Amino acid sequence: MIETGIPKLDEYLKGIPEGKSMLFYIEPGVEESNIGIHILHHNLERGLYGIYVSSESSPKNLKKAFNDFKWDIDKYDKLIIVDGYSSLIGAPSEGNYSIEEPHDIESYEDALLSIFEEIEGKGVIVFDSLSNIMDMCGERKALEGIERINKEIEKAGFVAIYNFIAWPYKESVMYKIKRIFNAIIEIGIVEEKTVRQYMHIKKNDWGGNEGKRLEFKIFKPDGIRIYIPKICVIGPVQSGKTTFIKNLAKEFTPVERLGTTVGVEYGIVDYKGYRAEIFGIPSHERFLPLIKKFAESSKGVILIVDSTKPNELQFAKKLLDIFGDIPYVVVANKQDLPNALKGDKIKDMMNLDKDAIVVEAVAKDKIGIYEVFEALVEKIIEGGNVS
Ligand SMILES: Nc1nc2c(ncn2[C@@H]2O[C@H](COP(=O)(O)OP(=O)(O)OP(=O)(O)O)[C@@H](O)[C@H]2O)c(=O)[nH]1
């Protein structure tokens, strides 16, 4: 099984079985969306072969892209670069293999066949730009060749990944493209204040889950992350909001005076392929207007309560209600203290929905906090997939 290395996407796809081809169908104008190189790198790291067919730009750019993510390109002896670019501009080849006739799709086939003859093992082949190959070889000829190439790749037990910029091609060309790949993932831009991209599984003939959608961002040097622009952390005074955020986040900006938070604090959480920006909002009565403002643009909310203070639960519920219908998780914090109420009890007392998630936690010891994050992210993603 080949993995994309994006955990949630792998879960949806159920991995990529050997022999399959997958197309990233990229909306024109989406920058830096060469997801192929992330898949290439992930599988090289796993000790598999990674063949990179460069036709859009010089193989030097692959090195540069690796550098951007602090990956050492010279480290992988199973990386094979097929240079379909240099001969176009009359430059000496930089790859392990070169395409002599970039205007002839058979030249690509020949190169791949000779690679398959020489190596033994499994891996992934990434084409940096199918659209470019189509422009050079002619759309019809190119696609016929790609069908043959996919068959060879299938025989060799590799997985083929194509980046494709979806320029306005003729409908018959688009039709063919939709037919000849086993899976198609559309990449586009989310039109909101926080710029990010989405991937949308349009076709998957082995694992289903068509229609699933994930929002992501590419960070340098960290890589691809399923991305959630805004999660709020609220809760009565001294319930443990700051402690929770500080212990969960990889970066944190405190705004404290004498042990209490006096402004909006901010943290970045990076966990299991997810990244979220977290905003801790002080929750005294006088901050309610501020909470209302944040509530409008939040993707999810974490409500922290001190489990030893039942008399604060009504106020906590009131805070939560400001957020309306968005995904939330309640943290029953300070479970280490005597008399801490259990999660179920808190759920009852707050009169929460049956399917509400209440996680028992000890924020100061990092107990339960990742569970809270994962549960909320899961709700946000699945919620976004219903609409
Ligand atoms: N026993 C126990 N104490 C905790 C836990 N989490 C936080 N605390 C303590 O509770 C107090 C308040 O924690 P904070 O994280 O500052 O709470 P806060 O909600 O940010 O407080 P404000 O910003 O003033 O509203 C601190 O003394 C923490 O050390 C926990 O899980 N168990």
Ligand SMILES: [Mg+2]
């Ligand atoms: Mg605080």
